[in-house]
Amino acid sequence: MKNFEDHLADMQTDMVAVCMEYVNDRADDIYIYCSYEPEMYAFDVFFRINGKTVRKNKLNDAVSNEQYNVSLDRQRALLRIGNENLKQIHVKCKEFGKEMPTEIKLHYEVKKNKLEGSYKYELVYSNNKELLPDHIFDAWFNEVKS
Template sequence: MVSICLEYVENKADDIYIYCSYEPKMYVFDVFYKINGKFVHKHQLNDATSGLTGQKNIIYDVSRERQRNLLKIGNEDLKLIHKKCKEFNRAMPTEMKLHYNVKLNSLKGKYRYDLVYSNDEELLPDDIFDSWLEEVKKNN
């Protein structure tokens, strides 16, 4: 997952935040980045590089097709993790929040095993993802 997220930004990000969720029969994968001190969704990468002085602006390919491929591969990886959990008779986390520090090559994760959104009539995985992004912004 880290590899595909790094490839998406051409290895040019400070931090990568990967959100994965599995609640009965639904897999969710999404990612946001810290680039030049700015936290951005995958479709906003170029917002983090515009207006920089003294540097050549990097132009990221954030086309819908590229975003769709990123999410597809992330979801496939999540399904493979679930398959391994079953293979080793382990519980599949309902939520994984992964933080990869690019410079330090360091990966940290937080895992949950209880239902997060499927037992709430109004809460969606996107709400959890956006809430995490706001929490990370606030704490940095």
């Protein structure tokens, strides 16, 4: 019988797998951002490919010899699946009596097959009228890029 950590690992592994599929298994690093603050789920991702840190819609900026499919439909599908995984994490948190993280940042190093995560449990943006999940995601993207 699976414990909470097993379920969490499965859902995070699925998030990584979906992101790897999105980049045709050609990323060096995957950075996944998940956020849940009362009744709002957010999921986004960016990648390091060929030494370049790029958003999901800019994958082609990192390659010269091929083109990625970064259509809006494909991006929406990626975000939808990520959000579904995040909602499933919330379901499992409730089921096991665990607190739902307000923020999850995952970094997957492809060559090392290594997944690291950081988790926050206090409100990050909903108590600030100026801040949205996109702002947190953008700040993390800029931090990793520089």
